[in-house]
Amino acid sequence: MAEIIRMPDDDARTALDAAHRHALAFHRTRATRPPAATAGFAALLDAFGGPAPETGVPASEAIEQLAAAAEPGLMGTAGPRFFGWVVGGSHPVGVAADWLTSVWGQNAGCYEGAPAAAVAEQVAGQWLIDLLGLPPECSVGITTGATMSNFVCLAAARGALLRRVGWDVEADGLFGAPRIAVFIGEDAHASVFAALRYLGFGERSLVRIATDDAGRMRADALRAALAHCHGPHLVIAQAGHIMTGAFDPIGEIAALVHERGGWLHVDGAFGLWARACPARAALAQGIEHADSWATDAHKWLQAPYECGCAFVRDADAHRRAMTIGAGYLPPAEDEGVRDPVHYAPELSRRARGFVLWTLLRFFGRRGIAEMVERHCVLAQRLACRLAGEPGVAVLNEVELNQVVVRFGGDEFCPLGNVLTDATIERIQQAGGCFVVGAQWRGRRVMRVSVIAWATTEDDIDRAAESMIEAWRAVEKVQFEGERVAAQA
Numbered sequence: 001m002a003e004i005i006r007m008p009d010d011d012a013r014t015a016l017d018a019a020h021r022h023a024l025a026f027h028r029t030r031a032t033r034p035p036a037a038t039a040g041f042a043a044l045l046d047a048f049g050g051p052a053p054e055t056g057v058p059a060s061e062a063i064e065q066l067a068a069a070a071e072p073g074l075m076g077t078a079g080p081r082f083f084g085w086v087v088g089g090s091h092p093v094g095v096a097a098d099w100l101t102s103v104w105g106q107n108a109g110c111y112e113g114a115p116a117a118a119v120a121e122q123v124a125g126q127w128l129i130d131l132l133g134l135p136p137e138c139s140v141g142i143t144t145g146a147t148m149s150n151f152v153c154l155a156a157a158r159g160a161l162l163r164r165v166g167w168d169v170e171a172d173g174l175f176g177a178p179r180i181a182v183f184i185g186e187d188a189h190a191s192v193f194a195a196l197r198y199l200g201f202g203e204r205s206l207v208r209i210a211t212d213d214a215g216r217m218r219a220d221a222l223r224a225a226l227a228h229c230h231g232p233h234l235v236i237a238q239a240g241h242i243m244t245g246a247f248d249p250i251g252e253i254a255a256l257v258h259e260r261g262g263w264l265h266v267d268g269a270f271g272l273w274a275r276a277c278p279a280r281a282a283l284a285q286g287i288e289h290a291d292s293w294a295t296d297a298h299k300w301l302q303a304p305y306e307c308g309c310a311f312v313r314d315a316d317a318h319r320r321a322m323t324i325g326a327g328y329l330p331p332a333e334d335e336g337v338r339d340p341v342h343y344a345p346e347l348s349r350r351a352r353g354f355v356l357w358t359l360l361r362f363f364g365r366r367g368i369a370e371m372v373e374r375h376c377v378l379a380q381r382l383a384c385r386l387a388g389e390p391g392v393a394v395l396n397e398v399e400l401n402q403v404v405v406r407f408g409g410d411e412f413c414p415l416g417n418v419l420t421d422a423t424i425e426r427i428q429q430a431g432g433c434f435v436v437g438a439q440w441r442g443r444r445v446m447r448v449s450v451i452a453w454a455t456t457e458d459d460i461d462r463a464a465e466s467m468i469e470a471w472r473a474v475e476k477v478q479f480e481g482e483r484v485a486a487q488a
């Protein structure tokens with residue numbers, strides 16, 4: 001009996017020790033590991049696969065097996081030369097807080113069920129409002145990411161707009177409700193369309209507003225579209241375009257929307273963090289005049305996945321849209337107590353406030369400002385290096401952390417597409433950094449996002465070298481090919 005009782009403790013120690021060991025080894029090699037997975041699908045399926053296990057294995061062995069199967073298939077997202085998508089770098093301080101969050105096993109739905117988690121979330125939310133320069137009356141919901149933050153904000157918007165015309169959507173539903181016109185920039189992020197869909201706003205029902213070369217919503221086009229709109233309306237703007245990093249002219253848009261009594265929501269999954277950086281805050285000028293804002297902590301704040309934040313100026317609308325009341329849930333009694341369950345969809349939930357609180361405590365206002373500024377300066381440094389190379393064109397004005405690159409000249413031509421894709425492939429094969437291709441304004445391009453906490457000037461210089469080297473090799477092959485063709 002004693003053996004059995006003692007076993008779980010030993011198991012716990014060996015499992016946690018094994019995870020700790022693997023974590024430190026992974027962290028130590030983050031800069032030297034290949035930035036992309038080395039194993040393909042078949043190998044991973046082989047490593048993870050097999051029939052459902054009949055008997056168990058010792059705790060540490062389960063962890064060893066996980067690490068052995070996963071490691072060849074891991075991407076270098078937490079490393080310094082991963083520029084593939086707008087992702088965060090899972091900062092070790094956030095990871096440490098995340099470990100404790102898991103060990104503590106709090107169910108962070110209500111204060112009564114997880115008091116420390118509820119208060120950490122409440123305080124972190126207030127700190128975020130301050131750091132991002134949002135209106136102090138905002139309520140905050142902590143979510144799994146910007147997709148869900150957009151969903152939360154848009155649900156609040158839907159309820160508030162319909163209440164203004166005498167319809168209670170939370171009680172009576174959407175069928176038969178007055179129509180809400182939804183205006184959204186042509187270049188909004190795909191996840192916003194998904195969030196709208198979950199709320200009953202089908203994609204064909206949206207009014208898409210023209211954008212400029214950088215993907216910014218054109219205020220004049222919005223003005224023209226709104227002129228025909230007489231009922232409730234919702235406008236969705238963007239702070240930080242995933243290709244160019246550009247910001248919609250949000251101050252101007254806010255004035256247009258509020259003139260007519262609409263609701264302005266801002267998707268600022270990464271761009272909202274420019275507000276926390278005095279040197280870049282002007283990019284997001286006027287954003288404080290919106291009605292709701294979505295952002296991610298698992299991008300620029302470097303929180304481990306999944307961590308997003310939804311801010312709503314009308315706290316009552318926010319709460320009405322998300323609240324879950326059940327007889328068995330103890331209501332908070334103390335003055336000022338906040339139950340997280342009323343501000344985001346899930347009931348049982350991870351105590352994400354611990355990670356948020358810890359990272360904000362760790363970085364401080366200055367640390368966040370410095371990190372955001374460093375990434376923007378590094379993006380500009382990379383853009384300058386690339387633009388100095390004959391045949392390479394940087395297609396965007398690098399104001400934030402995004403660089404859009406075209407190899408073989410910036411004109412729209414099929415050869416440029418081929419050369420760009422060939423160069424990206426060579427960069428990936430060389431393994432010095434990770435980038436991906438995308439389609440932008442009719443052209444194939446390479447997109448670069450500088451957003452990992454670990455990225456240094458040296459990383460950027462090495463990445464620039466490997467990009468230029470790849471381009472020169474592609475150009476040489478192309479030149480040889482042309483010479484052979486000319487001789488034939």
Ligand SMILES: *Cc1c(COP(=O)(O)O)cnc(C)c1O
Nearest residue numbers: 086145146147189191242269296
């Ligand atoms: C990443 C991103 C999203 C989606 O965020 P998730 O955290 O992946 O749900 C939405 N909008 C923009 C602009 C983004 O960059």
